[in-house]
Amino acid sequence: MVDQYHELNNPDYPIPEDLKSNIAITTLDRVYNWSRARSVWPLMFGLACCAIEMIAAAASRYDQARFGMEVTRPSPRQADLMIVSGTVTKKMVPQIVRLYNQMPEPRYVIAMGACASGGGPFKEGYNVVDGIDKFIPVDVYIPGCPPTPQALIYGFIKLHEKIESQSLLTVPWYKKEGTEAIPVPVLGPDLVDPRQTSLINAQGKIAAQAPVAATEQPAG
Ligand code: SF4
Incomplete structure (x- = not known):
């Protein structure tokens, strides 16, 4: 003082x-x-190879307990931080959004690795999304395939900087209106984000109104 x-x-x-x-x-x-x-509790889950490096960051050599982060929580209700560590498949996105909605504010998201940040080596694959930030807000991106534990720890430090720059006067979770839940995407033949349904409907109407070109019947 x-x-x-x-x-x-x-x-x-x-x-x-x-x-x-x-x-x-x-x-x-x-x-x-x-x-x-100094007391950010991460949600305990991993998606693919990046998760191995995340686990290494928690073990004794890198020891994320130094940041008060050793308490990884199996329940989203008790977690402040979601580390999206790995390839985000279309099948997994609804579950990730649901878990994010279940985390209480203040909550933060780290996109760990190329896959979580933008699709990585599987970008535009039939079953993979081009980054988790298309569905939930991301606070810190960590490049790499996979990022090292040191890179993840650097991401934690960047997250600390973000937390320390916030003010009680402006944080959304103390506002009267609060924060809204994100609509959970619907998994079907393809993934549909409910936030885009008006756009999809509008495009459907445009397509329905467009003149259909007459196709030539093959002779014979
Ligand atoms: S970024 Fe690389 S290491 Fe990480 S999940 Fe994707 S393929 Fe695996």
Whole structure:
């Protein structure tokens, strides 16, 4: 607290005008964010090869317990962080969105590896989506195939920076209206995102109105 007092009163670092009347909130933000950033509990699941590196990051050599993150939770109700570690198949997306909706706010998502970030080596495969960010919001992307445990830990540090930049005044989970659940995609012959149904319907109408070209019957 002494350092913070000196920092707030240091003439070399004048306080911005818009914060002068808001020192209490700024200090509260620091305490709130400091404690949140150092107790992020990840949801316990993995999707493919990237998950092996995620498990290595939790083991003794890399020891993610240093960040207060050793408590991986098997229940989304008790988790703050979803690490999407691996290839996201169309069959898996509805389950991932459902789990995301079941996590309480504040919640964060890391897309670990090329597959989770954009489809990776399976991009445009018949059964794979081009990145989980088409369905749920992603906070940190980690490149690599697979990313090393060190890269994942760097992603954790970036997530901490994001958490520490948030303010009690603007975070969505304390707003009156709250945050809305994301519609769960429907798995059928192909994956349908309910948020795109109006677009799909509009395209269907355009296609129905378009003149159909007469096809020539083969002779014989
Ligand atoms: S990014 Fe590479 S290592 Fe990770 S799940 Fe995809 S194929 Fe496997």
